[in-house]
Amino acid sequence: MSETAKIPIIDFKTYGVNVENEESISDEDLKKLGNEMCFALEEIGFCYLKNHGIPDEQIKLAMESSKQFFNQNVEEKSKCAKPDDGYFGWIGLERERLNPNRPAGDYKEAYGMIPECGIWPPDIPNFQKMHSDLFSCCVKLALRVFDVISVGLKLEDKHFLRKCHSCIGQKGNISNIRSIFYPALTSKKDTIQGQVRCGEHSDYGTLTLLIQDSIGGLEVKMREGEYEPAPPIPGTIVVNIGDLMQRWTADKLIATKHRVLIPNEVRKKMVDRQSLAFFVNPDEDVTIHCLDNSNKYDPITSRDYLNMRFYEKF
Numbered sequence: 389m390s391e392t393a394k395i396p397i398i399d400f401k402t403y404g405v406n407v408e409n410e411e412s413i414s415d416e417d418l419k420k421l422g423n424e425m426c427f428a429l430e431e432i433g434f435c436y437l438k439n440h441g442i443p444d445e446q447i448k449l450a451m452e453s454s455k456q457f458f459n460q461n462v463e464e465k466s467k468c469a470k471p472d473d474g475y476f477g478w479i480g481l482e483r484e485r486l487n488p489n490r491p492a493g494d495y496k497e498a499y500g501m502i503p504e505c506g507i508w509p510p511d512i513p514n515f516q517k518m519h520s521d522l523f524s525c526c527v528k529l530a531l532r533v534f535d536v537i538s539v540g541l542k543l544e545d546k547h548f549l550r551k552c553h554s555c556i557g558q559k560g561n562i563s564n565i566r567s568i569f570y571p572a573l574t575s576k577k578d579t580i581q582g583q584v585r586c587g588e589h590s591d592y593g594t595l596t597l598l599i600q601d602s603i604g605g606l607e608v609k610m611r612e613g614e615y616e617p618a619p620p621i622p623g624t625i626v627v628n629i630g631d632l633m634q635r636w637t638a639d640k641l642i643a644t645k646h647r648v649l650i651p652n653e654v655r656k657k658m659v660d661r662q663s664l665a666f667f668v669n670p671d672e673d674v675t676i677h678c679l680d681n682s683n684k685y686d687p688i689t690s691r692d693y694l695n696m697r698f699y700e701k702f
């Protein structure tokens with residue numbers, strides 16, 4: 389079995405963001421995509437999207453300007469530091485520990501942003517444009533993925549989930565792009581035993597689109613409990629569900645734990661790894677009622693839920 393056999397690859401060519409007219413997809417194709425995607429998100433909580441329509445070149449340019457930022461010295465990067473009470477900006481090495489049971493902070497740095505965040509590196513002219521352009525593409529793609537999921541879940545309105553995310557990129561919605569940088573480990577002393585690049589966790593919003601470079605290291609927890617690699621596949625984007633979507637669907641779609649370990653292989657350990665994650669959250673004033681009307685979980689606004697999760701983390 390190939391490394392990726394456990395995580396399905398879904399061909400999005402009929403509904404990728406390069407398909408200009410959203411209405412041109414046939415009901416049959418939309419239903420087919422909905423079934424395929426919901427099957428993957430029910431069983432594994434993860435899938436790959438190929439033919440998603442975001443140009444490779446755009447992804448490459450965003451990755452390159454991110455690397456340029458992270459390769460600066462700490463003093464330079466500190467000019468863009470995330471304020472304690474803010475969401476956006478740079479967070480330094482080992483500042484976050486996504487699995488609190490790990491013995492040290494995650495061996496990574498990150499930069500959270502939205503086009504209007506107002507915190508941009510002064511000396512990397514391309515950074516703001518490249519990430520803002522990518523943000524716009526990711527919004528389009530995420531909204532299409534929501535249509536597909538709405539159809540797969542057999543909701544009455546195929547635009548229901550899209551409508552609950554109508555303010556992405558504006559006030560009232562904190563969906564954001566996060567550039568994540570995992571520095572090379574050049575010496576044994578860099579880390580302590582049990583330390584990882586990104587600790588075991590599930591994402592807390594509705595949906596995540598993840599773009600990884602060619603280094604690999606992402607692993608996804610299967611129902612049986614073991615972690616399986618989710619290796620980079622050129623031209624694809626990884627899609628996964630967050631806890632709020634699991635709650636919304638009364639546990640039909642699952643928010644699967646995942647992690648990035650420090651590679652054993654020297655060749656992979658000695659180089660930087662870079663990923664770009666688009667974390668999607670519903671508009672803050674949307675009330676999350678179980679979509680199957682089961683009332684398995686009490687209704688809660690997206691704002692209250694996300695605040696609760698956010699303060700848990702920091």
Ligand SMILES: O=C(O)CCC(=O)C(=O)O
Pocket residue numbers: 568586591598600606646647648663665
């Ligand atoms: O960098 C990756 O591949 C995964 C990052 C991740 O899962 C996260 O930051 O939530």
Ligand SMILES: [Fe+2]
Pocket residue numbers: 589590591646
């Ligand atoms: Fe994650």
